[in-house]
Amino acid sequence: MKKISFPLVVILLICIIITLIGYNTLTIRKESQKYQELQQKYQNxxxxxxxxxxxxxxxxxxxxxxxxxxxxxxxxxxxxxxxxxxxxxxxxGAQDQTQDIAIRMGKIKIYTNNITIPETVTPVNLKIYDKDNNVLNVLKGKGSNFTTVEIAGISGKLKYNATKKTHTFTRDQNGVEKVITKLTQIKSEIPxxxxxxxxxxxxxxxxxxxxxxxxxxxxxxxxxxxxxxxxxxxxxxxxxxxxxxxxxxxxxxxxxxxxxxxxxxxxxxxxxxxxxxxxxxxxxxxxxxxxxxxxxxxxxxxxxxxxxxxxxxxxxxxxxxxxxxxxxxxxxxx
The missing domain is CATH 3.40.50.1110 (SGNH hydrolase)
Structure with missing residues (x-):
């Protein structure tokens, strides 16, 4: 097996770096365009x-x-x-991101999916999604709303466990078990x-x-x-x-x-x-x-x-x- 010469290794590394820089620049440009389009939507x-x-x-x-x-x-x-x-x-809310506040104000709706709310007041882990089924990293601190919420007609408390890095929903009172298999909105009182x-x-x-x-x-x-x-x-x-x-x-x-x-x-x-x-x-x-x-x-x-x-x-x-x-x-x- 022939050894690769040092100059060739250098050229190869440079090519890899240029490729990575190009990819990163393209990603940033796409993200910028995405948010600019959203800004235009909200302005108009x-x-x-x-x-x-x-x-x-x-x-x-x-x-x-x-x-x-x-x-x-x-x-x-x-x-x-x-x-x-x-x-x-x-x-x-405490340590709210700007996106969190847009959610609290009702401008952005949030959802959950693929959970079973038990008939008892037992916490169930859940993920929060946007309307396009993307997982959202939001609502981690106490705030003006979204502590008391409603999911599929069931009222309860939404909490974030910082240690486990997950949200839980606990219904307020015993009732009928509810299986959720599609995006279902998490509702709260909106000002x-x-x-x-x-x-x-x-x-x-x-x-x-x-x-x-x-x-x-x-x-x-x-x-x-x-x-x-x-x-x-x-x-x-x-x-x-x-x-x-x-x-x-x-x-x-x-x-x-x-x-x-x-x-x-x-x-x-x-x-x-x-x-x-x-x-x-x-x-x-x-x-x-x-x-x-x-x-x-x-x-x-x-x-x-x-x-x-x-x-x-x-x-x-x-x-x-x-x-x-x-x-x-x-x-x-x-």
Missing amino acids: QPLDETTHSNANTPTIYCIGDSLTIGAKSSSYPTALSSATNFSVNKFG TFEKNNVAIIFTGTYDPQTQNGIFKTITYQRAIINQLKTKNYIVVSLTSKRRLPIVDDMNKVLKEEHKEHFLDFRDYLLNDGIKDAKITLTAQDKKDLQKGYIPSSFLQADMLNGNAKFNQLLAEQITKKMIDLKYINKNDIK
């Missing part, structure tokens, strides 16, 4: 007037993950409620949204950290905006470089997508937040700033969620942005 979808109530009370909807839901005493919606005359509602109010969307921190992830974030943000049926919205920037190393590039894409609706809170914190909060930089804060990190003095112990100072400043910046966009006026400020 006609209004569905049945998704709204007719209440006259002005409302600000704060929609997001744990950075929005937070503790009652330490969340930007609480600070926003204290600063304005508007009613402020929080909606979302109604009043028309022409203000939505604050703060999502993406927990979205998949893939090369094409920002397109997915934007796609489901568009789905959320479409479901709200309002032109009065603000999208808050991503903030954490500790979690998202390319956060600045991601924010550039978000700004390009949402234009005047985009609030670059990360840039504000890095440049003016310290001064406005009237805090003295610690040694750690200085190290954080050198790395492009949000200063520790603005964060909770997990170095991700904001503390009271962070949330107060965010509420102030959102209020200023709402006035600039003429969603509210200065008379709405307490």
Whole structure:
């Protein structure tokens, strides 16, 4: 058997690398096109007037993950409620991805299949699918809904076991066994949204950290905006470089997508937040700033969620942005 010469091995390796790069580029391009098509769909979808109530009370909807839901005493919606005359509602879930929130809002329907719900109140493992029978990695944290659900007319609780990495459904009371052999929708109470109010969307921190992830974030943000049926919205920037190393590039894409609706809170914190909060930089804060990190003095112990100072400043910046966009006026400020 003849030995392969070193130059030939090098050429072969180069060919393999080029092939892999080409495949990866093609995959990214296809994924990008897929999400761009979905964005176009959500942008152009006609209004569905049945998704709204007719209440006259002005409302600000704060929609997001744990950075929005937070503790009652330490969340930007609480600070926003204290600063304005508007009613402020929080909606979302702990560690929710943007896709999760689109599901909670009823814009994306979810299903299960190939399970048997026993006649007793015994948990049954299940997978969650979309309408095209693709398995979804969603609804892992506690949120505004989809804890109490209904499957095939049977009400019960949907839970996620982080250790086993699976969902379970437990019916509320004993009944007739139900065998499910086709896609069956998992239903929950879906909120109604009043028309022409203000939505604050703060999502993406927990979205998949893939090369094409920002397109997915934007796609489901568009789905959320479409479901709200309002032109009065603000999208808050991503903030954490500790979690998202390319956060600045991601924010550039978000700004390009949402234009005047985009609030670059990360840039504000890095440049003016310290001064406005009237805090003295610690040694750690200085190290954080050198790395492009949000200063520790603005964060909770997990170095991700904001503390009271962070949330107060965010509420102030959102209020200023709402006035600039003429969603509210200065008379709405307490």
